[in-house]
Amino acid sequence: MSKILEKKELVPNIYELLVAAPRIARKTRPGQFVVVMADEQGERIPLTIADFDRDRGTVTLVLMVVGTSSKKIARISVGESMAAIIGPLGVASEIEKLDTVVMVAGGVGTAPVYPIARGFKEAGVRVISIQGARSKDLLFWTDRLAAVSDRHVITTDDGSAGIKGLVTEPLRELLEKDADKKIGAVYAIGPAIMMKFCCKTTEPFGVKTVASLNTIMIDGTGMCGGCRVDVGGTTRFTCVDGPEFDGHQVDWDMLLARQKIYEKEEACSLERYIETIEA
Ligand SMILES: Cc1cc2nc3c(=O)[nH]c(=O)nc-3n(C[C@H](O)[C@H](O)[C@H](O)COP(=O)(O)OP(=O)(O)OC[C@H]3O[C@@H](n4cnc5c(N)ncnc54)[C@H](O)[C@@H]3O)c2cc1C
Numbered sequence: 001m002s003k004i005l006e007k008k009e010l011v012p013n014i015y016e017l018l019v020a021a022p023r024i025a026r027k028t029r030p031g032q033f034v035v036v037m038a039d040e041q042g043e044r045i046p047l048t049i050a051d052f053d054r055d056r057g058t059v060t061l062v063l064m065v066v067g068t069s070s071k072k073i074a075r076i077s078v079g080e081s082m083a084a085i086i087g088p089l090g091v092a093s094e095i096e097k098l099d100t101v102v103m104v105a106g107g108v109g110t111a112p113v114y115p116i117a118r119g120f121k122e123a124g125v126r127v128i129s130i131q132g133a134r135s136k137d138l139l140f141w142t143d144r145l146a147a148v149s150d151r152h153v154i155t156t157d158d159g160s161a162g163i164k165g166l167v168t169e170p171l172r173e174l175l176e177k178d179a180d181k182k183i184g185a186v187y188a189i190g191p192a193i194m195m196k197f198c199c200k201t202t203e204p205f206g207v208k209t210v211a212s213l214n215t216i217m218i219d220g221t222g223m224c225g226g227c228r229v230d231v232g233g234t235t236r237f238t239c240v241d242g243p244e245f246d247g248h249q250v251d252w253d254m255l256l257a258r259q260k261i262y263e264k265e266e267a268c269s270l271e272r273y274i275e276t277i278e279a
């Protein structure tokens, strides 16, 4: 059982949760995640540890409501507990001694980008972050990300904040201007389609690009194969081998297709759950 100590809606449908989890907070490193269960009957879903405070024994999760389990978790009140929180899971980010790193965050991907950007900043690496959203109303943690970045660029699809357009445009410009090859790596975290196109953008420049994959997960321990991905022709499990992989090696079309395999069941489950809570 893990008590929710604070909860706030950052933007419509995205919640920040402060959760009491001292043992997890003590061990967490940037890039890792937890698997949570809203209730005893609920499924296990992975959520990135967006922040952690070892002294207070807390972890911060940022949750986008997309289906039954995320809706159940978002409905847990402050002072109440989730049935389970397991972690930290996954391989931590490799914080290399680079000159410059570019962190690209799309939508809710801002949450997983933040601790990695902070890790690089603390290691003395110059951090350029590009944060994208559909519109100004969907941007969150802009100040937080800016605070751990030497340069922070915002893009919105509709131009309501920052540069009008997709994150890939400033990313391409940065790479084109990087004549001295100071950019040692690009991290892209967000919707799979955004990560795919960030990787396509960086590939001609030969810059290492890391993507944090958001596959469907079931057990989260390497036993079920639900989170399998093809990376460079080899099957890898996101939960134990990832979630970060070389984005240039990922079979993005397979990943996108596998994200949809339970679409019908997910829609059915959400419909049933909404009926229950509205009854
Ligand atoms: C390592 C990892 C870290 C993650 N971190 C976060 C996080 O910090 N915050 C957050 O909000 N979400 C995160 N996710 C995604 C989150 O786990 C899913 O959104 C969640 O499992 C959906 O469960 P649900 O029952 O609410 O929705 P479902 O009913 O399972 O799905 C509803 C819809 O969301 C889509 N969907 C389901 N799972 C995923 C997924 N993994 N990625 C993309 N789309 C999905 C489905 O295709 C469907 O259209 C992470 C995923 C992984 C693998």
Ligand code: FES
Residues within 6 Å of the ligand: 216, 217, 218, 219, 220, 221, 222, 223, 224, 225, 226, 227, 228, 237, 238, 239, 240
């Ligand atoms: S979630 Fe089962 S193997 Fe990764």
